[in-house]
Amino acid sequence: MRCGLVLVALLTLPVAAGRADEADDAFAKKLGAIVRDPRQSLWARVEAANMIGKIGPNAGAAAGDLIAVIERLRPTEQEPLQEAIVEALGQLGAPAKAALPAFTRLAGRTIDLDLALKQSRDAILNSSDSQEIDALARQLLSRDPSSRVRATKALSDLGPVARNAAPFLAIALGDADADVRRGAINAINRVTPNAKPTEAFVRAIAVDLRDPDANYRLLAVRALGRLGAPASIAVADIDALRSDPDPDVRRAVVDALNRIPIPQLPPGVTATNP
Template structure:
């Protein structure tokens, strides 16, 4: 079906003229009105692209937002915007590409480059856009894996989420990250694997290993080997169970990893039955919140 074209009543000519007004308020208003028209304002694309270099930041940002609302027809322009000097223009570009989902596949390489953008929000938006491609974004797995290992915590989480959205092609990478030296990366990997649900069944033994945790920092023996009477209070008057022991500050990130691993096993469901022994032990001996997460996972796996 042929798309509608401009008519005598079309506001586009006046709005395009207003984009060239000497008054920045009028230019911004015109860009905003064009944005409301969405793809119907496609004939104003050249004028909006010119407005991306307006001397007023608000005009540039509003024009970028208007272009982002034009859908797939704006794809080539959005890719160009990823290299713009204004971070707000780049943010609008990744936001718009994220809305396109798999239709943004031609922008994959450029979005991978944007994962290293010096603006954290642009980088995070690029991760979201890649994840929204689903399996069509599989070629971005190495770049998303690298983004997970950076110092941007938000980017790490969104990159791990993107890998979970990509699905099976990213599972091996997420499993490998369960063994990363940084406990935050390990935890985010476990969380992402959980989002994949049953499709991540091959990760069960690796998640169980994370669930069991590192050596106990108090005794240098595995937490799983401790019994309710194996740790005595300092005055010798009472035995403390591991669930009653305070979690050392340095171990809090490790505990988060174990909680996420328990949650992931629960989301995998019945195929995670091999981890029930470890989960039951965690539900019996571990401090909160791991104890509750393990109990919930047991119920999910058993279908309760």
């Protein structure tokens, strides 16, 4: 009875938007303790789980308690509680990412639970991706070049789901660090695979046409050749490598110029398709 009164008191407390993080955590942990306590009634535990779900991501501190309960319950034991916990975890979003392995073990118990699992899994993954992408986009602005490089690689691995980070990657195309710039080029290819190459993108690739390393010059020529018409702004730079000391680069130049339409060049500059 005393535990039930505690729950009622908790449920009647206002959840202020400006509550400090410490207060949010304490409140969530009290609710999580009720969900986890087998001495509580099933109703009290379900209501506590529902309350956690209503609070949402600010109740992330309760995620551990919720996960512990669904991992402990047997397949047909306290099904309303299992479903309430799964739904609450979905409302928590990114803080509940650790619940995903447990979701796999819960699958196939009931139709209602399977539906809740799918909805919550999608909500957690979408929330996690969004927060991760935002964090990586901010990392592209770090003063540490190695952090910026890691961010480009991580965004590249995420692929099209990270398209919201494209404006930040576009800024990174002009990065003074060559590895960051190359990472941004690769990430843009993966994040926005169907987008028309921008002038900044083409010029970022063309920077490597002047690199002392023949391998980078070769890769740049080939990449520009694959772009075709959008790379026409770099034709003069590509044409300048016809006499490159590396034979592979010279051959790649011929192939690239066959693929790229020649634009109107400035006076005194000539370039003809072989």
